[in-house]
Amino acid sequence: MFSTMTTIDGDATALSDRTAVEDLVRGFFSAFTSGPDVAARLDELRRIMIPGATVVRTCGMPVEVYDVESFIAPRLALLTGGEVTDFEEWPEPGRVEIFGDIAQWWGAYGKRWRVDGELHTGRGMKTMSFVRTAEGWRISSAAWDDERESVRRAVRASAG
Template identity: 30%
Template sequence: MVHYIQKKTGMINTERLSLRLLNNTDPEFILELVNMPEWIRFIGDRNVHSTEDAQNYIQNALLDTTSQYWIVSLKEDKIPIGLITFMKRSYLLHFDIGFAFLTQYTNLGYAYEAVNAVVETILSDPSHEKIAAILLPENKKSIRLLQRLGLRFETEIKKKEQVLHLYSVPTDYLKINRLTSRFFNLFTNTNQQTPPLDDLYSICLQKAIIAKKEIDRTEIYDLEEFLNPRKIILTDGTLTEFREYEVSEETRISNHLAQRISRYHKDGYLNGVYFSENGTKLFQFTKDENTWKIASVIWEDSTSPVT
């Protein structure tokens, strides 16, 4: 769970990290970061060769009212390890997200954890309809991170004799991704955790319909009818070590309506016997006041592999 105060302090806290806005106490870290071989190769030489240069770099960044810069630090010892930016570039239609981390802190999941938290704060601002990112096509690690966040290749851009790749994603798509993940996570009780089943009421419309397709019939539930029997079996030992997650999806968004075909896998122990199944869920969503909610879900289980 991400906790943040976006407007006043810019503070964002995740499980392992603390993010704050760039300030004048950061020149030593900036000096180290922008002179990394990876920064110079993939971002460019900023001609920052002293703490004075770094201070000027910071001052210029702080004067840019269209941009935000977050310093990423380890939560326990406050050591700065990375920088995340969110800025409006003159040649891009939408704001661009960027990130860089000290070499010794890469491949540890910190970059994804931090950037995902910043994206979460961006999604709370309805003025952002898309999130963009530009980078060199050979920057494979950053491309993989962007793809994991949900951004997809859009086009090539020529800038200062360089060919850059533009990645982007609609913020509505990211919101629906998160809403779908919350639905699947409602029922997880692995490692003796208590599933957050009552969250169903906050992610669905009050009169949402949930249906299960059997071979010869369709069972239809309101939220309470669907939830009550699952509360029992997920907490009384009948169904244990249960998890359900999305394997692939197809999402279509039209203004304030959306539909998602979700192929999923689930497994666990029912009365002590292990089981594993796949299936398909069809979600329908509606959007009111910048908030997406589930209007209906229909699912069909299958023991065949999900493709």
């Protein structure tokens, strides 16, 4: 899932910093899984994001900017309302870059869900920015764009 890491400043703590950032990426994505404990997983976003963090959706539509609360509320309704079931979103290969007390993750993601029993899938790209706080690394922003007819991710052939 995390294919490359560049530590620009060569800090000796790079591996633990990278692990902490990767854990936040996994925590962010795991929040969007329907089923038991969805409210607790979404609530965890309040802990792993700084107050004032922003989440931005593009997806070929007018840009929508959310704060933490306005981002969580509709997702909780979607994942618990019953119309959408078996929703899952996951990170695919990405890149982590760290410099001092800032970091970023740029990577692909996939998602699937059911509506009226019919399976739907999607893919796209996300970027997340992180800052080191007194409590550790936290997400300061995230933005995503879904694939659509005019925007497609390149599919890389795996070596092997």
